[in-house]
Amino acid sequence: DAKTTQPPSMDCAEGRAANLPCNHSTISGNEYVYWYRQIHSQGPQYIIHGLKNNETNEMASLIITEDRKSSTLILPHATLRDTAVYYCIVAGYSTLTFGKGTMLLVSP
């Protein structure tokens, strides 16, 4: 059963911010939100995760709503190399379940 809902695809212009949404209305109190991405023909790459506070690292920012029912991954200045499938995953101290993700296409 999918715990998250993501749009199947999104477009973004190079240099602009890419904002990828994710709904997780049934998230439990001890579950984290994880974001991974998979560039074609490569293994998935961990991006960021958070529990309830917003998080930022060198790759992206994660904004989690106060009720924790949704989140947004922000790539502040998208490049062509950010074209990939982005997975939003909810998990506690349990294994990850990958859904279909969002195919982000960054265009010149």
Place this chain on the structure above:
Amino acid sequence: DVKVTQSSRYLVKRTGEKVFLECVQDMDHENMFWYRQDPGLGLRLIYFSYDVKMKEKGDIPEGYSVSREKKERFSLILESASTNQTSMYLCASSPGLAGTYNEQFFGPGTRLTVL
């Protein structure tokens, strides 16, 4: 730099052969995972291990076994390969520290074809 390596990028085997897929990580991680990825089905967890000689079944363990004799190495074994095991196999590892269990680092994958 963090590294997970898999023994082969591409592999072709015949039905009924015993197949070994090897995965090595150099990060001293406690946890290791094997997934397969198929079009339309996404990534599915086959087996994982949280310590040497320990293993746990994932979502689709049937037809597979695993071995973890050393911390850095996790092997996936297909005892008798079948055509429906043609797939991309991905290995991953993660630290055992609280909060980092699911911060997994993936290898490049092995594309296995069973004829």
